[in-house]
Amino acid sequence: MAESRLAARKDAPALRVVLRYAAICAVALALFAAVLLVAGKDPLKAYADTFRSTLSSAYGLSELLVRMTPLLLTAVAVALPSRLGLINVGGEGQLYMGAWLATAGVLLFPAWPRWLLLPFAALLGFLGGALWAAIPGVLRAARLVNETIATLLLNYVAPLIISYSIFGPWRAEGSSAYPQSPAFPEAAQLPTFFDTRIHAGFLLALVALLAYWLLLEKTRWGVDMRAIGGNPEAAQRLGIPVATWVVVALAIGGGFAGLAGMGEVMGVHGRLRQSLSPGFGFTGFLISWLAGGRPLGILFMAFLLAIITSAGDTLQITQGLPYAVVNILLALILFLVLARQPLRGGAK
Amino acid sequence: MNPVVPLLEVRAITKRYGAVTANEGVDLSLRGGEVHALLGENGAGKSTLSKVIYGFTRPDSGELFLEGQPVVFPSPREARAAGIGMVFQNFMLIPALSVAENIALFLADLPPVFRLKAVGRQIREFGERFGLVVDPSATVRQLAVGDLQKVEILKLLLGRARVLIFDEPTKVLAPHEATALFQVFAALKAEGYAILFITHKLREVLACADRITVMRQGRVQGGFGPGEATVEALVSMMFGEQDLAGRPDPEAPTSPPPSSRPTLELRGASSPGTGSETALKGLDLSIRAGEIVGVAGVSGSGQKELGDLILGLRPLSAGSKWFCGVDASHWSIARMREGGVAFVPEDPLVMAAVPGMSVRENLVLGTGRRYWMDVRIDWRRLEAAMGQSFRALAFPVPRLDPPMGALSGGTLQRVVIAREMAHAPTLVVALYPTRGLDVRSTTSVRDLLRRARDGGSGILLISEDLEELAEMSDRLLVLYGGALVGDFPRGQWQVEEVGHLMTGSKETVHG
DSSP states (O other): OHHHHHHHHHHHHHHHHHHHHHHHHHHHHHHHHHHHHHTTOOHHHHHHHHHHHHTSSHHHHHHHHHHHHHHHHHHHHHHHHHTTTOOOOOHHHHHHHHHHHHHHHHHHOTTSOHHHHHHHHHHHHHHHHHHHHHHHHHHHHTTSSOHHHHHHHHHHHHHHHHHHHHHTTTOOTTOOSSOBOOOOOGGGSOOBOTTSSOBHHHHHHHHHHHHHHHHHHHSHHHHHHHHHHHOHHHHHHTTOOHHHHHHHHHHHHHHHHHHHHHHIIIIIISSOBSOOOSSHHHHHHHHHHHTTTOHHHHHHHHHHHHHHHHHHHHHHHHTOOOTTHHHHHHHHHHHHHHHHTGGGTSOO | OOSSSOSEEEEEEEEEETTEEEEEEEEEEEOTTEEEEEEOOTTSSHHHHHHHHTTSSOOSEEEEEETTEEEOOSSHHHHHHTTEEEEOSSOOOOTTSBHHHHHHHHOTTOOSSOOHHHHHHHHHHHHHHHTOOOOTTSBGGGOOHHHHHHHHHHHHHHTTOSEEEEESGGGGSOHHHHHHHHHHHHHHHHTTOEEEEEEOOHHHHHHHOSEEEEEETTEEEEEEOTTTOOHHHHHHHHHOSOOOSOOOOTTSOSSOOTTOOEEEEEEEEEEOOOTTOOOEEEEEEEEETTEEEEEEOOTTSSHHHHHHHHHTOSOOSEEEEEETTEEOTTOOHHHHHHTTEEEEOSOHHHHTOOTTSBHHHHHHTTOTTTTEETTEEOHHHHHHHHHHHHHHTTOOOOOSSSBGGGSOHHHHHHHHHHHHHTTOOSEEEEESTTTTOOHHHHHHHHHHHHHHHHTTOEEEEEOSOHHHHHHHOSEEEEEETTEEEEEEETTOOOHHHHHHHHTTSSOOEEO
8 A cells, every 4th residue: 555655646746747748749730830830841731740650550550660679778778777876878880789789690600509509699789788798887987088978989989880791791792882791591580560561679678678767776786886976985985885886887778778779680671781770879868868768757758759850751751851850859848958958957 | 454353353252052051152363464373183173263254154142343434245255255265175176277267267257258378477477476376377177286276276376365264274284385374374464465274283373473263062172372382282272171081981891901902903004095094004003892982183184084994995005904803804795794893974965875775774784794685685684683782782763664755854864783793793994983963863973882882892993073982992092194193991081192192293192
């Protein structure tokens, strides 16, 4: 009984949070409508097109879930380190490295049976992102380089490694115009559901979100991590191994982003390509930030941003607008959220 | 300038914070062309008085007079406009900007478009006149601490201050820099500036002050004119005729049984100091079970560093640390805590608690693996153990759900103490444990340290409150400049001697 009372008490602010974000989205949509009007387009038609292509059909919905998969994972990649006060801007690079290492596994052992190859490649995907994120983690723990800078800069390195691989050793025969790795064998394709493109990575993303919540809120490790985020000096003085946790938290976060990359190559593209991600890692950062690291908020925001980024594709086709206009909408939302903060008691 | 009317005078200033009286009927006058030293222990009321003068704090009663005219400073802005400037302990400069830019920022009457070169010229001119030579185009980030202080002083001079307040200016300086500062004082004095020099270091006062006012417990204790002061007179005025020889404590054994083993020993322990930290130099120290070892010293003598060294937060550069007869020189904090070391800090919200987490979660922090249950924490067992600890200490059990940051200072300290005392610690490191607490909380913290001692814990009590140390300590150590300069058993120290050692006006004594 005590627990249900507690839950009721927690619900009230949660509802207020949802209402607040709904209001912010409404204002952003209204402002974006003005932008569309100035561009000589009909905003109502644009929104109707977007609705039709995403939410109103089974196919549209399924495509939303496909898009949500990497967004959820990269959002968790940001949210987990943020609970220790770490800012991971490197989700994009970690996603690339996860895709890269998973691809390496698939290309090295193409003949392995499916039951072995899939978990093995998934593990490599996690490792690729984790090791990539551990570099800034170690640098930060040794007090050499700020993790924000290091994760950001490594974003520019990872795609070059992919480029090298697909222009060089992994280049598929006969695709001279468009460098990419050979198509993965059947055994390396993630299972898909209901004749759609929704793949097993979506389940993995939901599990990751749940694991993130359980880890932070229910385990003794979560207490340590939140203590570091809440007061690093006290955490240090109370014997919590701060440096170790900094590396571990960034690595786990990077691992989740790596899983997103693995999902893209093994669930969507079926091979390694340069155009692996239209900035999933950065959108993931935005999602985690907008959701304040709250798991349900991440789920909601990932859904919302999946719609918005889909709108980019729709508007390109139906209205002849460049994809980049959705960046205006994203920026408007971010701006409104930021503008809201100082009124509620200043910077963090 | 009329020498009879003081440049600045305060009369009967009283300021209370709740039950604490910080200033009571304080009179002070500053004349142009003299250095006036304000001397006193920590908590004697020096800072409060300087804040009143600078307009930071409004006094409850009392008046300020500027050249004989009554004035009121609602904020530092008005005080600055009236020619009063203050050099703070923490410099207020912008590291990325140049010296000239930093100073220009401070000047109130600067036009929106100004010539930085003109400011630079003025900086050079003032610099040469008063021995404050700094390159106006240098970036502040690159300057040494002594130069930063020069910039702060120049800021005030260019802002046409005539009364300069220095709040413990030598705390951050090396000895030769302090000597240079006193030469600056002399140059300023010669041109008619009034200087208020706040400090607790006797040698420095005698080296540069014309007049000296001594404060104790919020009141002016007395004053000395030029050439009247002696070290002895200052010490006895600063610390008073207190009965500091250690009071007999009928409830406790006066000293632990001589056979009791040391819980902690330092042998020639040294630790480097960087930045504002104090290096520790070859400390020999032992804390036996059932003994309270007090550590006296003026602030910045290495007290915090000593506590951190014992807790395992600072590396040893030489010597060794022994815990319960085992070499613990390289133990981590976690291992020391696991072994039974507890820490009672001055400001728990900074050093020992996480404000955003619940009281319950804060209670489990730092308890090592005691309440682990597979990957979770056994909250029920924790609550039972902590409840017992609260009851054993006669503290009320607080509500466990609210965030720690929502608690009052006294309750917060009690939560931290209940956690630290829950597992019968073998050693308690108490770092200014009663600072900022009200009288009742202070009494209960002291009682509890005594009870822990009687229960067989070794206790290191670091404090700047000499009365507290006198009342509590079975043995008193004196720390000065990172070295132990005195070591007295209970009942064998005299206040004058301890005062001399604390202020560095006397060489090492081992009683």
